[in-house]
Amino acid sequence: xxxxxxxxxxxxxxxxxxxxxxxxxxxxxxxxxxxxxxxxxxxxxxxxxxxxxxxxxxxxxxxxxxxxxxxxxxxxxxxxxxxxxxxxxxxxxxxxxxxxxxxxxxxxxxxxxxxxxxxxxxxxxxxxxxxxxxxxxxxxxxxxxxxxxxxxxxxxxxxxxxxxxxxxxxxxxxxxxxxxxxxxxxxxxxxxxxxxxxxxxxxxxxxxxxxxxxxxxxxxxxxxxxxxxxxxxxxxxxxxxxxxxxxxxxxxxxxxxxxxxxxxxxxxxxxxxxxxxxxxxxxxxxxxxxxxxxxxxxxxxxxxxxxxxxxxxxxxxxxxxxxxxxxxxxxxxxxxxxxxxxxxxxxxxxxxxxxxxxxxxxxxxxxxxxxxxxxxxxxxxxxxxxxxxxxxxxxxxxxxxxxxxxxxxxxxxxxxxxxxxxxxxxxxxxxxxxxxxxxxxxxxxxxxxxxxxxxxxxxxxxxxxxxxxxxxxxxxxxxxxxxxxxxxxxxxxxxxxxxxxxxxxxxxxxxxxxxxxxxxxxxxxxxxxxxxxxxxxxxxxxxxxxxxxxxxxxxxxxxxxxxxxxxxx
DNA sequence: GCCGTTTTCGGCCCGACTGTTTTCAGTCG
Numbered sequence: 001x002x003x004x005x006x007x008x009x010x011x012x013x014x015x016x017x018x019x020x021x022x023x024x025x026x027x028x029x030x031x032x033x034x035x036x037x038x039x040x041x042x043x044x045x046x047x048x049x050x051x052x053x054x055x056x057x058x059x060x061x062x063x064x065x066x067x068x069x070x071x072x073x074x075x076x077x078x079x080x081x082x083x084x085x086x087x088x089x090x091x092x093x094x095x096x097x098x099x100x101x102x103x104x105x106x107x108x109x110x111x112x113x114x115x116x117x118x119x120x121x122x123x124x125x126x127x128x129x130x131x132x133x134x135x136x137x138x139x140x141x142x143x144x145x146x147x148x149x150x151x152x153x154x155x156x157x158x159x160x161x162x163x164x165x166x167x168x169x170x171x172x173x174x175x176x177x178x179x180x181x182x183x184x185x186x187x188x189x190x191x192x193x194x195x196x197x198x199x200x201x202x203x204x205x206x207x208x209x210x211x212x213x214x215x216x217x218x219x220x221x222x223x224x225x226x227x228x229x230x231x232x233x234x235x236x237x238x239x240x241x242x243x244x245x246x247x248x249x250x251x252x253x254x255x256x257x258x259x260x261x262x263x264x265x266x267x268x269x270x271x272x273x274x275x276x277x278x279x280x281x282x283x284x285x286x287x288x289x290x291x292x293x294x295x296x297x298x299x300x301x302x303x304x305x306x307x308x309x310x311x312x313x314x315x316x317x318x319x320x321x322x323x324x325x326x327x328x329x330x331x332x333x334x335x336x337x338x339x340x341x342x343x344x345x346x347x348x349x350x351x352x353x354x355x356x357x358x359x360x361x362x363x364x365x366x367x368x369x370x371x372x373x374x375x376x377x378x379x380x381x382x383x384x385x386x387x388x389x390x391x392x393x394x395x396x397x398x399x400x401x402x403x404x405x406x407x408x409x410x411x412x413x414x415x416x417x418x419x420x421x422x423x424x425x426x427x428x429x430x431x432x433x434x435x436x437x438x439x440x441x442x443x444x445x446x447x448x449x450x451x452x453x454x455x456x457x458x459x460x461x462x463x464x465x466x467x468x469x470x471x472x473x474x475x476x477x478x479x480x481x482x483x484x485x486x487x488x489x490x491x492x493x494x495x496x497x498x499x500x501x502x503x504x505x506x507x508x509x510x511x512x513x514x515x516x517x518x519x520x521x522x523x524x525x526x527x528x529x530x531x532x533x534x535x536x537x538x539x540x541x542x543x544x545x546x547x548x549x550x551x552x553x554x555x556x557x558x559x560x561x562x563x564x565x566x567x568x569x
Numbered sequence: 570g571c572c573g574t575t576t577t578c579g580g581c582c583c584g585a586c587t588g589t590t591t592t593c594a595g596t597c598g
Contacts, residue, residue: 061570134589
């Protein structure tokens with residue numbers, strides 16, 4: 001599939017046009033087409049071949065021609081010429097807050113500025129303040145913005161942001177000045193990483209609520225404080241905004257501040273088509289000026305004649321169309337989860353015993369876990385020898401005899417070695433209920449080798465699940481070079497289940513890849529990769545990814561009861 | 570550049586903020 005590749009070209013064109021200062025709507029048209037293609041599960045080459053490109057919403061005569069040219073020749077004349085016209089370095093300047101395309105063009109024309117360094121020098125030499133439409137303040141602000149840009153914090157993993165927000169929300173509730181409170185933004189959409197955190201609330205005393213917020217123990221700095229909004233920075237250098245809204249506007253506000261931006265643009269467009277103007281304050285009927293207020297953000301969707309769209313899929317990736325046609329997925333929920341398929345014990349690198357892990361899982365209301373300690377090749381993790389593996393199986397059988405209403409599946413996280421062979425012979429694997437295979441070594445190998453190793457593993461009838469299928473670690477390590485489409489096809493062909501590893505710095509498969517897997521009929525198992533009893537609680541993060549990937553109950557193995565759990569026959 | 574139960578031309582999401590302006594353009598979220 002070359003969908004991502006084609007979308008990438010269109011995104012680049014959109015950005016180049018932006019730097020050139022072209023018509024905003026033309027810029028948006030390219031970005032819109034790119035998004036539509038990115039979100040299409042059908043192969044773009046197939047669509048092009050069947051001359052159906054213009055059926056894609058946002059793709060018209062001109063863009064269809066360009067896609068055709070690019071797919072056929074691997075090049076696009078228009079794109080090449082654009083790249084020649086726009087110096088590469090200019091791009092970075094758009095990252096400076098306050099510098100947009102117009103300013104960029106102007107500075108380039110007047111002062112020949114092409115890079116952040118040149119802009120900084122011009123500001124320090126006070127050459128900016130002499131320009132028309134510029135002044136002392138703007139010049140100083142640009143210097144500050146460059147400073148901020150250089151120290152910009154990377155996005156925060158959801159695993160860190162979520163507990164922090166819970167702490168803040170609880171503390172604010174205790175203050176007594178808060179009525180309704182809800183975190184919004186990418187955190188509410190459960191994106192794997194979040195930028196700044198936005199919290200919305202209603203209050204009987206906005207002033208007191210703001211004061212309570214800026215004096216919370218987590219606060220390190222107060223950046224801004226007004227009558228209805230305050231911005232703080234926490235000890236962990238995370239920026240948090242609190243906005244106090246009027247109660248009657250809470251639904252529209254929550255809808256607006258939850259985003260995504262792209263989702264909001266399309267929703268407002270749809271509202272307009274239906275004769276309404278949607279803002280964060282209200283839904284206004286254009287012909288009469290009558291204002292409609294919504295208690296909840298679900299209410300906003302209902303008033304527009306849509307089914308409520310869960311926050312996790314508000315990305316303008318087909319969810320609005322699905323809501324219109326009544327075909328929204330019934331997303332899997334945490335309460336559907338009956339067990340965990342990736343659990344370690346102190347037999348390998350875990351810190352709790354078999355019994356402790358089983359008891360903790362039972363307390364969570366689960367019916368089962370699969371114990372999947374490492375195999376011997378992973379020396380650093382005290383991988384099990386074949387003898388110890390058999391001994392563990394024996395012990396689990398004994399444990400099961402003592403348990404009621406709970407089952408421990410025997411299992412292993414078997415290493416896929418650099419030569420594509422598995423770390424245990426079939427004779428051992430056969431004795432495990434659940435075989436999870438994973439690639440831990442040789443991650444630098446070429447795409448062909450890596451993909452081949454994974455496919456070979458999946459072709460083994462004893463291998464049930466591929467753990468953390470791309471190997472990425474958020475903020476630390478890129479995914480290994482695997483051909484995702486080939487892997488998904490092999491999973492579909494062999495009936496191998498792919499994991500969503502719920503560990504917050506893995507979340508692998510990702511949301512996008514999970515959705516791709518679903519479109520090919522590949523089943524998913526969520527595994528926490530727990531190394532202690534506390535880690536079992538990470539399941540929620542895996543469910544978040546599944547929901548963002550549009551997965552429904554039947555797509556997820558963990559929703560099956562212990563008796564219904566079946567992998568390859 | 571796209572698109573059409575108001576339109577094949579004239580729209581295209583909305584509102585706040587900022588700094589530079591005396592009425593608004595650019596940028597942001």
